[in-house]
Amino acid sequence: xxxNWTIARRRPALEARARIIQSIRQYFIQEGFLETETPxxxxxxxxxxxxxxxxxxxxxxxTSPELCMKRLLAAGYxxxxxxxxxxxxxxxxxxxxxxxxxxxxxxxxxxxxxxxxDCENMMRSVAATCGNGSTxxxxxxxxxLDRAWQRLTVREAFARFGGITxxxxxxxxxxxxxxxEAIEPQLGIGQPTFLCDYPAARGALARLKADDxxxxxxxxxxxxxxxxxxxxxxxxxxSEQRFRFEQEEQYRxxxxxxxxPEPSKFLEELPAMPPAAGIALGVDRLVMVMLDATSIxxxxxxxxxxx
Amino acid sequence: MYTVxxxxxxxxxxxxxxxxxxxxxxxxxxxxxxALYRTKMRNMINGTILDRTYxxxxxxxxxxxxxxxxxxxxKEDDHFVFMDNQTFEQYRMSEDAVGDSKNxxxxxxxxxxxxxxxxxxxxxxPNFVNLRVTETSPWAKGDTSGSDSKPATVETGYVLxxxxxxxxxxxxxxDTRTGEYSTRxxx
Numbered sequence: 001x002x003x004n005w006t007i008a009r010r011r012p013a014l015e016a017r018a019r020i021i022q023s024i025r026q027y028f029i030q031e032g033f034l035e036t037e038t039p040x041x042x043x044x045x046x047x048x049x050x051x052x053x054x055x056x057x058x059x060x061x062x063t064s065p066e067l068c069m070k071r072l073l074a075a076g077y078x079x080x081x082x083x084x085x086x087x088x089x090x091x092x093x094x095x096x097x098x099x100x101x102x103x104x105x106x107x108x109x110x111x112x113x114x115x116x117x118d119c120e121n122m123m124r125s126v127a128a129t130c131g132n133g134s135t136x137x138x139x140x141x142x143x144x145l146d147r148a149w150q151r152l153t154v155r156e157a158f159a160r161f162g163g164i165t166x167x168x169x170x171x172x173x174x175x176x177x178x179x180x181e182a183i184e185p186q187l188g189i190g191q192p193t194f195l196c197d198y199p200a201a202r203g204a205l206a207r208l209k210a211d212d213x214x215x216x217x218x219x220x221x222x223x224x225x226x227x228x229x230x231x232x233x234x235x236x237x238x239s240e241q242r243f244r245f246e247q248e249e250q251y252r253x254x255x256x257x258x259x260x261p262e263p264s265k266f267l268e269e270l271p272a273m274p275p276a277a278g279i280a281l282g283v284d285r286l287v288m289v290m291l292d293a294t295s296i297x298x299x300x301x302x303x304x305x306x307x
Numbered sequence: 308m309y310t311v312x313x314x315x316x317x318x319x320x321x322x323x324x325x326x327x328x329x330x331x332x333x334x335x336x337x338x339x340x341x342a343l344y345r346t347k348m349r350n351m352i353n354g355t356i357l358d359r360t361y362x363x364x365x366x367x368x369x370x371x372x373x374x375x376x377x378x379x380x381x382k383e384d385d386h387f388v389f390m391d392n393q394t395f396e397q398y399r400m401s402e403d404a405v406g407d408s409k410n411x412x413x414x415x416x417x418x419x420x421x422x423x424x425x426x427x428x429x430x431x432x433p434n435f436v437n438l439r440v441t442e443t444s445p446w447a448k449g450d451t452s453g454s455d456s457k458p459a460t461v462e463t464g465y466v467l468x469x470x471x472x473x474x475x476x477x478x479x480x481x482d483t484r485t486g487e488y489s490t491r492x493x494x
Contacts, residue, residue: 005470005488009456050341090312091342093334176340177360184337204339220338230338 007306013299016130017287021083023129024103024283027122028081033105036080038068044263047248048204052089052257054098060260061087064280066205067266069106070234074273081105083283094295095226095285098304103286106278111233112206112217115279116194119221119229120149123192123286130290138224138292143191150193154215157195161186170199187222195220205241206232221281223289231279238270309367311344317484319351319370319421319429326351326370326423330406351421351428354403373422374431379412387412389420389427398427405429410465411436411483432483437492438462440477443469 025035045053045063053060062068065082072080086102107114124145127136134146158166162178169175187193196219200208203216217233235241245262253259287299297303309320318329331347344361351370377389377398386399387409398420402409408430412418419431443459456468461479469488473479478492 005490048339050336050339091334091336096334096336176337176343179337179340180335180343180345181358181360202339227338 007301010298010301013287013291013293014301016291017299019129020126020287020290021101021283023126024122025083027125028105031079031118033079033081033107034077036065036069036072036077036082037084038062038065038072038082040085042068044261044266046205046263046266047245047252047260049248049251049255053260054087054089055258063088064102065104066278066280067263069104069278070273070276071266071269073106073108073276073278074269078108078274079106092304095288097284097296097300100296101283103281103283104278106234106276108274108276110277111275112196112219112231112277115231115277116149116151116219116221118279119192119194119231119281120145126286127290132290136223136289136292138226138289139294141189141224143188143223143289145192147191149191150188152187152193152195153197154195154199155197157183157187166199170201175199175202184222184227185225188224188226193222195222203235203244204232205235205244207235207237226285226289227282228285228289229279229281232277234273234276234278236270236273236275238267241270242267309369311361311363311365313367314344314346314361319372320348320367321370322348322357322367325353326372326428327357328370328429330356349406351404352423352426372428374419375422377418377420379414379416379418381414382412389418389430391420392417398422400427400430407486408432408483410463410486411438411481413438413463434482434484435480435489436483437478437480438465440469440473440475440479443473443475446472446474 040062041056041059042062043059045060046067051063053063064086065084069080069082082104084102085099087099091098127145136143155166158164158169161183162169163182164178169178187195197209197215198218200214200216203218206216206218209215209217219231220227221229249260284296284299288296291299293299314329314332316329316332320327327348328351329346330349333345335345336342342363346359348357376392378392380388380390385402387405389398411432420427421429421431438461440459441462444457455471457471458466459469459473460466467486467488473491480489480492482489
């Protein structure tokens with residue numbers, strides 16, 4: 001008897017995972033989204049300071065399908081979604097795999113508020129197909145999906161849980177540490193939390209808020225301290241986008257990372273992109289939350305160590 | 308010298324002159340932020356627990372501890388007694404210092420005992436130990452799914468999940484790094 005018992009034991013999780021992916025797909029198709037498949041291997045990932053792509057024969061394995069999907073938006077595809085694998089070098093932990101499954105969706109003529117509503121509706125529908133009803137049990141605590149989800153700005157979160165203001169934490173280069181140690185564990189308790197309005201310096205590809213340009217229209221979704229998704233009102237100003245890419249790429253190169261070429265076709269086509277909102281959600285973590293798994297290892301067929 | 312990439316449960320490092328053992332560790336990354344390494348460490352001399360968050364690039368000194376080949380003799384009250392294989396000298400270690408290793412300590416088990424200024428402060432176990440199952444429910448005939456599990460108690464009193472076909476009295480192999488069932492000992 002040579003059964004690999006560790007892998008055989010995952011059957012209930014893998015069956016639930018399959019149902020979750022089917023119900024995500026069904027949800028977006030019903031909402032009128034087109035399922036897309038963009039190439040996994042690309043010549044130029046979006047430069048981000050703290051995300052490293054894995055080189056692949058002169059190109060890179062994608063860290064996200066973001067740039068290709070935005071080119072589809074620019075070409076007139078107004079509601080699109082994608083379920084695909086993404087790779088991020090050296091990310092391995094209880095909630096991280098270097099190869100993981102991403103769900104991204106984009107909607108034209110929308111902003112980040114519409115994405116938050118999408119999240120609520122999609123996750124309620126997924127929870128129902130998992131037999132979870134409207135309440136999840138995560139790490140011994142109830143998370144109610146049926147009432148309105150909490151919206152908390154990053155500034156409020158620092159004031160409430162961080163013991164330091166958002167501005168001081170940035171100035172002291174303590175933003176990430178305070179977030180991880182003091183704030184994240186308090187988010188998504190009782191009901192999911194949208195952490196909104198990141199400081200402009202952490203805006204990535206998000207547009208700044210019209211009535212407060214010190215923050216960007218970016219949010220992260222949390223359930224029981226687990227970060228599930230990152231969404232933006234998308235930046236459509238090509239010169240501002242080029243400037244942010246250059247800054248990120250400069251940081252990447254100065255810290256000894258592999259240089260990326262400029263994603264020039266994306267930048268050329270960006271002016272044609274309508275106002276839009278887009279979001280990336282970690283499917284493995286969504287499965288973790290639905291099944292109350294304590295490690296991402298429990299919800300995938302194989303971890304890298306098992307290959 | 309260790310880097311953050313070496314951090315894992317069980318790693319022993321020196322901080323402020325004290326040997327510490329990493330008892331919990333996770334790689335984490337707040338949305339779009341930098342990689343952070345959250346660790347919980349126990350001071351191996353006084354038992355103090357320390358939470359620290361490290362960034363990439365930080366380095367650590369290895370704990371300067373002496374490794375001595377010993378065998379576990381017996382437990383006395385809340386102390387565990389080990390004997391040096393060479394000198395036959397006996398060393399006592401508190402339950403706290405033994406930690407999770409107590410789940411695998413059966414009489415005469417050969418282990419590496421860590422000494423700091425001649426004081427026994429920790430145990431290094433082999434990666435796999437064989438322990439006998441003393442209590443578990445019988446295998447329900449017809450259950451051939453292969454994916455189920457049931458609780459089993461082994462001779463040290465430790466309880467873990469095992470496949471349904473494991474019977475009382477069987478010898479099983481346990482991975483001491485994870486505390487999980489690995490395989491059964493045939494024969």
